[in-house]
Amino acid sequence: MLPPSPKKPPQNKLGLSHAFLQCADLILPWLTPQELANVSLTCKTLHRAAHSITLYRSLDASRSFENFPIPFHNTVDQYPYAYFFYTPSQIIPSSSSSSLNRQFWGPNSSQTLVLPDSGSSYAEMGCTLDSMDLLGGSWVSVMDESGCECERCEKVSEDNVIGCPCMELEGDEGMGIRSECGPSCGCRLECGNRLSQRGIQVQLKIVKDVRKGWGLYAAQWIQQGQFICELLTTKEARRRQQIYDKLASDDHFSSALLVVREHLPSGNACLRINIDATRAGNVARFINHSCDGGNLSTVLVRSSGALLPRLCFFASKDIKEGEELTFSYGEIRVQPKGSKCFCGSFSCLGTLPSEHT
Ligand SMILES: C[S@@+](CC[C@H](N)C(=O)[O-])C[C@H]1O[C@@H](n2cnc3c(N)ncnc32)[C@H](O)[C@@H]1O
Structure with a gap:
């Protein structure tokens, strides 16, 4: 057998x-x-x-x-x-x-x-x-383990937001920088002074337009002042630009690194804001330009304990559901070879701002 x-x-x-x-x-x-x-x-x-x-x-x-x-x-x-x-x-x-x-x-x-x-x-x-x-x-x-030294955040404001003693400290507002509490804050992420650290809190969608490409839209009503999303820093954008310059020799590669300059009230300095839409980012990479300033404002937020400040978008006015979210990419000096702007606003100058404008 x-x-x-x-x-x-x-x-x-x-x-x-x-x-x-x-x-x-x-x-x-x-x-x-x-x-x-x-x-x-x-x-x-x-x-x-x-x-x-x-x-x-x-x-x-x-x-x-x-x-x-x-x-x-x-x-x-x-x-x-x-x-x-x-x-x-x-x-x-x-x-x-x-x-x-x-x-x-x-x-x-x-x-x-x-x-x-x-x-x-x-x-x-x-x-x-x-x-x-x-x-x-x-x-x-970017966040490290250190942070602000608050032990407890128990102040409750009229609209039931848990307050933090840090909110009463003076930030660097004069420099265009807002200060937030960091990870070691006693009231944890619920802290009223960590608005931009809880991720995106509003419903959004990304819609394609035949002339502007993808754009970010509100999928709900958004109240003025609400945090929308954040951007990259100059250091990171510069590092990427170097990589893209090297890759540019390849005909099939095109970068989409956008640099936005914001002049500070003093007039002596400007903030440089970057959106790198080429390979990495978050939904901020889909925000299109509007010559009238759009409905978003950019704020540099420094969280206690963080190594770098973060560039954040907040609603600069109430935004209706279905409205496109836009902001001004910066000052426009009209150039014959500049890319065409299709923002559709009454104040449209016809050209997109760029590193060279
Ligand atoms: C940060 S990206 C925005 C998302 C982009 N529309 C996409 O499809 O990925 C910036 C690019 O969007 C386009 N864009 C933004 N605003 C525009 C406008 N008002 N008119 C025409 N094109 C625009 C330009 O090609 C610009 O280089």
Whole structure:
């Protein structure tokens, strides 16, 4: 009698396709739109999986990093979302980091993707703040462990906001800088003086316009003074510009680093504000320019214990649901070769401000 043959791994179609989907689960969320498109041409199963990832991405630009999903709406062309490296809060690269790596962009493990037409489903790896660590551990958060020395924040204002003694201290307002409490503040994140550190608190959406490209819109009524989002610092933008200058020799690469200058009341100095829309950022990268100043104001916020100040957007007036969020990129000196402005405001000068205007 022959000895029993060793157990074979399951060879049926169902088992193979399950393993196949598990592999797709792990790999597809890391792919760029172009790579996803290539993969989707290979077979029906991968076509459905890639389509599902594309749908998922168009539903939340923030990759689940923010408090609310920030969906894309595009009726203009065939690109359902903008692909970029999402940073939920300001990060600075350590000296060892020289480039931005891939970022996971798919559903997290608690969500299950239903593959269109197939009826089958699959769950994926989580997209959490740990994604930052997966980039090789070369990114550091701007906040350090020290902070203000408040022990307790128990002052409650008329509108029930928990106050902090720090709010009564004089900030650097004269310098155009607002001071906020830091991580060691006794009233933690609920502190009334940490408005810009709780992430985005208003519902937003990103809508494509045929002439201006993507733009950031209010998806709810926003009260004047509410925090919207934050930008990058000059140091980080300059470092990136150097990388982009090197890459510019490649015909297929174009950067979108925007520098905004804000003149301080003294008239002797100006603040330089940067939006790097090229590869990384948060939703601030979608804010378009308006010659009339728009409905957002920029404020440099210094949090106690933070290494660098952060550039934050606040609503400069009440904003209706569905209104585009805009601000002025800076002073415009009309140049014949300047990019055309399509802000549509009565005071439009026809040209976008730029580093050279
Ligand atoms: C910070 S990005 C804003 C998001 C951009 N629209 C996109 O699709 O990614 C700045 C770029 O948006 C475009 N833009 C912003 N405001 C504009 C305006 N008022 N008119 C025309 N283009 C504008 C310009 O191409 C500019 O370089």
